[in-house]
Amino acid sequence: MQPKIAVFALLMFISSSVQADWMRFRGPNGSGVSDEKQATPDRWSPQQNLKWKVALPGHGSSSPIIVGDKVFVTCWSGYGMTRNDPGDQKDLRRHLVCLDRKSGKILWDKTVDPVLPEDIYTGMFAEHGYASHTPTSDGKNVYAYFGKSGAVAYDLDGNKLWQTIVGDELDPRRWGSSSSPILYKDLLIVTATAESEALVGLDKKTGKEVWRQESTGFNATWGTPVLVKGSDGETDLVLGVPYEIWGMNPENGKLRWYCEAMDTDTYCSSVIAENGIVYGIEGRGGGSIAVKAGGKGNVTKTNILWTGRDANRIETPVMYQGRIYFFSRGIVNCIDAKTGERIFRGRLESGDSVATDDREEEAGGNRFGGRSGRGGGGGFRGSDYSSPVIADGKVYFTSRSGETYVIKASAQLEQISVNRLTDENEDFSASPAISDGDLFIRSDKHLYCVGK
Template identity: 55%
Template sequence: MIRRGLLAWSMCASLAVTLTVHADDWMRFRGPNGSGVSDDDSIPTEWSDTENMSWKAELPGPGSSSPIIVGDRVFITCWSGYGTDSDNPGNKEDLKLHLVCLNRTDGEILWTGDIEPTGKEEDYRGMFAQHGYASHTPASDGKNIYAYFGKSGAVAFDLDGNRLWDASIGTESDPRGWGSASSPVLVGDKMIIPATAESQALVALDKETGEEVWRQEAQGFTGTWGTPVVCQREDGLEDLVIGVPYEVWGFNPETGKMRWFAESVESDSMCSSVIEHEGTIYLIEGRSGGSIAIRSGGKGDVTDTNVLWSGRERGRISTPVFYNQRIYWISGGIVSCIDAKTGDQLFQARLQSGGDRGRDEQSADRDGSRESARGGPGGGFGRGSGGGRSRGGMGGQSYASPVVAGDQMYYVDRSGTTYVIGLGDEYKLLATNQFSDDDSDFSGTPAISDGQLFIRSNKYLYCIAEE
């Protein structure tokens, strides 16, 4: 049944000279169009504190946003002054928000842009403490950096660190008290922000001025934490596509008008993001399970005409990746793979901390224990613990999404263990890696660019590359 109630709309550079922007820059959440995929085949499978680690940089504070790469710079957001110690959060009046620029060669912090909070930020407690005040990954067009800080608004800096503009998007709170986490995307001359918690709206700002171009509000944005993608349609138009509870919506990015919608998975929250490949939208989400493939395009309700397949595959927070006609994702310690054309399952296996027991897990799943595996660790949110977190007491659901380099998938759980998985029809664990001196939270999704893998924790940013 279509949740039509959700559609209740209220329609209404000096550094640029010396900076070399590479074709393989990673300039938004999960890289090119949010795919999480790089064709870079030079990323190592194994590393340690002394092997294949180019550098480690201490950050000004914690955060769960992801790094982005622009030329010879790395950008990341974090916060300080409040909520960095779960046992002693401190005073909210001392909260500071930061956009940090680092040299990708050695990790040196080149500049830090400080953003003053609005004073209306959430208290650091409960579910909000799972991700804190820097959950939105910035975006770049190669010229400027655009960041979003929820209630504290959007901000733009040039690559020298000069502040260009700032804009308030809204200061509401989501009903669950989970805060917000959707990241901005750039489409043409617009910065498009899913201000799902702050104003139950999708908002477009002029990149040059920060002025609002359009705003579309809908009750359905409540319960949405995903980031949109741009989809090229068969007719040559572009759709801006986002998953919301129960449905998937396609917008005209120039005007913000909805073009089409389709019934999706039965979930009252949408934590993961949709992915796109050659005009088809894929979504895997929901505590009770739900997967779907939808051909982009059309007008109005396209459920009957554009849904290619649907299933009960289970996901939660981690966004899948599409690679070689397969879709891979990880949820609750379980790695899954389905055929993108049919939705049929190819394998499902429990992540192992050592050795390759994927074949045994795969056989057990096919023999009927699949539902048991789906009910494994995770499946919900764990307890927040601020800037520090013990490896043995993680619990809950990991936040980072997998990324692909060459024929290998990299996935970081919240304890900092990175699983390297060979991609194909069978599960093959190639390696597990962990930083021995960092027991904090790893909730950001890694970035890949030009032979380097960037991983962030609540304390550090790491650069991994072949020695």
């Protein structure tokens, strides 16, 4: 009996360790949903449930990831620290930073030199900057993408394994790129939108380019792909692009199927998927869709389950128990994943007041909001960049001005709380990571760990 108990305990330990990791943008397959059973906090402040706060060596909008007892996040420094006096581009450095998840201590900080000329730090580009791509990990190594400076790989101790440049172009809109890399088998897949209008598959062991698929559609794409098993049993690499949803073969990047989608010339958010169905809600121009993955060629007439006029702005929606939640202009929305019909809509409230269900209120406008710069005022009334995540039956959504709203993940709108970590002028554009009951929330200046 004792050996069996020991084996069972070991398996449970291994299972919980793997489950606790959050190793890519928005966690497991980009869903934003934690499957852990641990309770997560619903209230915090600088004095309550804040485990640690650590100053980062630079600015950034990328999200943290969790790998075992380590936290990884990217930053930039040296250039573009302010709009009025950005400095000299040759001083730009990208950082991959590793922190101890228990204490927040920085274990190592590796820098990557720029490939010049870079995007000028002004306009829409300065809304997110030079470290917007969230890193990813396979549990052994960590991989980051730094635009023109390429994809890089390090082991967990900070030893550089390789660096590969995948494109040297600049975004003609001067918005930059922000799609995060993902892993599939032995491939690191990079959405090099602004840099080469391409999707690129790299050998994760060597950094050698395995395949490349170019398209002008990638030029106006800022989302991160997800992996979806379709009705035909094939695993598709699915991405929202202007006017369409694409399903590609992750082995070689070739297009398997596509369908007509939102009437928008840009696609800023990421799609989500569950049970072989892909859901997209896009902001610029608006529109929502549910489509069955799988098939060949144009599947518009056969695979689309429903379409709608929901508007999601920049952040990616999150799905839980058949309901899709998304946020726009300070309004929380919930729709039925099966039908696309509205379940509720209500305005988020600051301070001690809470949101109430308002099924008649309409969200105003579909265009990007009026923030004047990074870290300034405006809050959620402008363009929030962070995407909602779910854990312990609660939806967490962080505005750019630093409020994290907590609502129950149910069919009725009930706002539990709104929380702030600082009264300082910080930009919160990253999506939280979740691990072992803790939330890791990143601003342009600090990384915070929140937990009971």
